[in-house]
Amino acid sequence: MKTLGISKTEIAAMTAADVEELATRLDLDNYSNAFEGLNDWHLLRAIAFQRPELVEPYIYLLDLEPYDEA
Numbered sequence: 285m286k287t288l289g290i291s292k293t294e295i296a297a298m299t300a301a302d303v304e305e306l307a308t309r310l311d312l313d314n315y316s317n318a319f320e321g322l323n324d325w326h327l328l329r330a331i332a333f334q335r336p337e338l339v340e341p342y343i344y345l346l347d348l349e350p351y352d353e354a
Contacts, residue, residue, distance in 0.1 A: 290327060295334045303331060307342035 306328055315321040329346055332339040339346070 290330060292334060295331055298331060298335065298338065300338055303328070303338045303342065306331075307339075307345060310342075310345050 306324055309315075310321065310324050310328060313321060315324075325346070328339060328342065332343070332346060
């Protein structure tokens with residue numbers, strides 16, 4: 285199985301169009317296996333942590349909810 289390996293430099297070079305393409309793939313959810321979708325999800329999540337402005341319109345795909353420690 286291929287593992288996801290993307291560097292901070294590669295994420296820094298991503299454009300809004302790259303993220304839109306990634307989000308479209310996730311939205312369509314038309315993968316040949318579950319691991320492809322999971323890899324895209326992890327990539328979008330990594331982008332969200334490093335470049336949140338690019339992911340803002342697609343944050344719903346990540347299901348990130350605030351965590352209450354109380």
